[in-house]
């Protein structure tokens with residue numbers, strides 16, 4: 427079984443090397459170049475550094491774009507507190523038309539008129555959204571109504587060092603600020619503060635106050651992750667790992683450390699994680715597929731699209747089949763099966779239909 431899994435991962439890597447290179451996934455996001463920002467306080471290229479952000483290409487004359495907009499606004503609203511920046515780059519010619527449009531729709535994210543940014547991003551049609559992670563690499567590309575859009579954002583967020591403690595007033599301890607972003611020096615800074623609390627001076631009281639804030643922020647994050655664990659263990663695992671990576675070896679990170687250890691001893695979970703990662707690789711493969719002239723985006727259910735991307739889709743089918751066989755009963759395998767049905771042009775089966783089939787067999 428172990429050998430089979432190792433083989434599967436090897437096969438996935440092999441396939442991805444020759445097909446994934448064609449697209450932009452995993453590569454540095456090109457810089458944005460705009461003619462004009464139409465919304466206030468636009469982000470600069472420096473603002474985007476180390477941040478998770480979304481770039482979407484759209485136009486007012488494109489019906490699917492207009493249809494996608496409420497969803498993007500919803501996501502922009504959900505993720506604004508988490509620091510995700512949403513940018514819509516219009517492919518319209520008329521600035522006035524876009525201005526009128528976004529005012530009427532009360533668009534809540536950044537909108538700009540393009541200045542050839544679209545030529546630097548490889549997409550065949552609009553709307554197309556790109557998720558860029560904190561390392562500046564494109565981590566996802568698809569239609570904004572793709573159900574995996576939000577997952578791509580949460581994945582990028584989970585991997586990003588968030589400024590959980592960046593806004594704390596440090597007073598006399600301002601020199602510790604760089605360590606509060608988390609990482610290997612965090613414990614050092616934490617212990618300096620802890621030591622100061624021993625003195626009953628103003629400085630000691632200030633240190634105690636800062637520590638209290640730090641503890642409660644990390645606790646909140648951990649509690650949110652506990653909640654997530656009940657519905658999405660794989661996502662929660664990534665958040666626990668993030669907490670431990672950033673704040674490990676300190677008191678408030680202990681519950682996250684415990685949770686990680688539990689995951690490490692949980693074979694069912696480890697299988698789920700491997701299966702999820704394997705499906706993610708297939709997603710990357712499909713994200714680089716081209717669309718046919720009649721589709722707005724690569725549509726696996728469309729015969730022309732499928733024909734155009736035969737090598738990639740054939741590989742995807744093989745990989746998804748292997749995933750279903752090797753990881754039966756996992757959530758990821760169920761997702762893989764759904765993708766497989768789509769690729770094979772089968773309509774999604776309802777539960778009762780599946781049962782019926784089983785009975786006839």
Ligand SMILES: [Zn+2]
Nearest residue numbers: 718721728731
């Ligand atoms: Zn098509």
